[in-house]
Amino acid sequence: MNKRILDKNDENNYYRASKKFKTSKFKPNVSKFNFLEHYSKHFKDSNNLLKLQKEVMRKKFVRLNSSIIKEEHLTQLFKKSYRTSLKKTNISNCYEIEKSHFSLSGSFPILSGVSYLQDYPSQIPLYSIDYSKFSTNSTLKIIDMCSSPGSKLTQLSNVIFEQIVQGNLKKEIKIEIISNEISKERFLKLVNNVQKQFSTFNKNTTIEFIQLDALNLHKIKHFKENFDIVLLDAPCSGNFLQERNWFNKRDKKGVLRNSQIQKQLLEVAKEICSKNGVIVYSTCSMEIEENEENVIYAQKNLKLVTTKIENNFMKSFAYPIQSIEILKNIENKKLIQHSIRIHSPYSKTQAFFVNVFKK
Ligand SMILES: C[S@@+](CC[C@H](N)C(=O)[O-])C[C@H]1O[C@@H](n2cnc3c(N)ncnc32)[C@H](O)[C@@H]1O
Secondary structure: OEEEEOOOOOOOOOOOOOOOOOOOOOOOOOOOOOHHHHHHHHOOOHHHHHHHHHHHHHOOEEEEOOOOOOHHHHHHHHHHHHOOEEEEOOOOOEEEEEEOOOOHHHOHHHHOOOEEEOOOHHHOHHHHOOHHHHOOOOEEEEEEOOOOOOHHHHHHHHHHHHHHHOOOOOOOOEEEEEEEOOOHHHHHHHHHHHHHOHHHOOOOEEEEEEOOOHHHHHHOHHHOOOEEEEEEEOOOOOOOOOOOOHHHHOOHHHHHHHHHHHHHHHHHHHHHEEEEEEEEEEEOOOOHHHOHHHHHHHHHHOOOEEOOOOOHHHHHHOOOHHHOHHHOOOOOHHHHOOOEEEOHHHHOOOOEEEEEEEO
16 A cells, blocks of 8 residues: 655645635524433433433444454454454444453554454445446545544455455456545544554555545545545534533534535535545434435535445345434435434444435
């Protein structure tokens, strides 16, 4: 893998993070919105809500890099060296850590790059892409618009390996990745994480790290309609199953501001996506404004088209929309028929949302 970290003088074409998103015209009616009450209603009652929070927060998952270690070797390694059992999930290479007496973040299997601690639903977006679409490509151009800490970026190396083995991509395909992250601290974390997982990228892969405001990416001339795969794992409000004091930190105004920025990021994603390319939009927010509403917006206003995710294991996520209380008031349910919402009361995992668009 060739890595190159761009600095600000590298190319005149690259913009530094500069333009702040304007929110002045945006005055949502947010008075008295109570998230706790809102979710208590949708999750039956507040006892269930806290029970679910406890259950989900306890769960930990690890992703195996099958390009460098076999499943049985990894499970043995965890068992013998760390007295830790792994349980297979329905996502390829994703294991639940059943019992562990150690904190695994500093353990050999993690530091050496043979595995990576990554939540279960966060492993879904890369499996929602139909890679066979690019079976004749000699080069695959990918951009990760909001990259840090690099979970999906590092997972990509293994997913591409699998796709080559399955014959969906050419063996000799060149992979050109642009990895972008706005935050300086998170940028360093990203580069560090990718370095740890260095061995998982094959020699035909190049990664350029850039530190820009993703809202400006379309201004880079050679980025226009350039990428086959655009990953937009958008900055979002997160959810109460991730952060203990989420209810105290967040308000509706913040959710609506995020929703606006996400719409703008989708617009940029459209501009840099090639004619035959795909945009994978994902968030770990539970809010309709950051998920379904944006999918509807992208179809109506940006003329993006949602695509059906053709993957057998994805069928297990196809919950009937009607049964999800939160979505009952959405009028045009047809427009969100291809979206995947990982609904925590059903999955007993972190919440997640994924939608794949084409132009
Ligand atoms: C949900 S996280 C991305 C997680 C990452 N894709 C992964 O799989 O590990 C969103 C990231 O976007 C970054 N971010 C927020 N606003 C941004 C912007 N305007 N441009 C680029 N990155 C941004 C945040 O700092 C954060 O690291």
